[in-house]
Amino acid sequence: xxxxxxxxxxxxxxxxxxxxxxxxxxxxxxxxxxxxxxxxxxxxxxxxxxxxxxxxxxxxxxxxxxxxxxxxxxxxxxxxxxxxxxxxxxxxxxxxxxxxxxxxxxxxxxxxxxxxxxxxxxxxxxxxxxxxxxxxxxxxxxxxxxxxxx
Numbered sequence: 001x002x003x004x005x006x007x008x009x010x011x012x013x014x015x016x017x018x019x020x021x022x023x024x025x026x027x028x029x030x031x032x033x034x035x036x037x038x039x040x041x042x043x044x045x046x047x048x049x050x051x052x053x054x055x056x057x058x059x060x061x062x063x064x065x066x067x068x069x070x071x072x073x074x075x076x077x078x079x080x081x082x083x084x085x086x087x088x089x090x091x092x093x094x095x096x097x098x099x100x101x102x103x104x105x106x107x108x109x110x111x112x113x114x115x116x117x118x119x120x121x122x123x124x125x126x127x128x129x130x131x132x133x134x135x136x137x138x139x140x141x142x143x144x145x146x147x148x149x150x
Contacts, residue, residue: 059117066113066117073103080103
């Protein structure tokens with residue numbers, strides 16, 4: 001049993017070392033002969049990954065997600081349009097009305113999210129408040145210092 005394992009490992013090692021030290025042109029010919037694609041277009045892979053990954057900045061990330069939500073809502077509206085519904089049953093009408101109400105509520109929430117996304121980030125607001133405490137404006141703190149120092 002040991003002899004079988006050692007010989008199998010030796011064969012695998014020989015194949016791996018041979019593949020590693022084989023020139024690239026020969027490797028490409030061998031993989032083409034076998035039917036495996038040897039070349040990879042790394043530019044396409046990089047573009048795909050760049051498009052699929054969200055931006056690092058939270059504000060930009062929220063902006064991207066807001067746009068996706070808008071597209072999804074527009075598609076839902078298009079698919080649940082009451083004019084396109086041929087079914088005139090009361091259950092279908094009630095479901096269409098409920099869907100329209102939910103879409104309206106979602107759009108309102110989305111508008112509020114857009115407004116909050118335009119505001120300054122919380123970290124910037126906190127930093128500004130800390131700076132105001134440490135270095136007060138001349139109109140608020142400058143007069144008091146002159147009175148005390150004089």
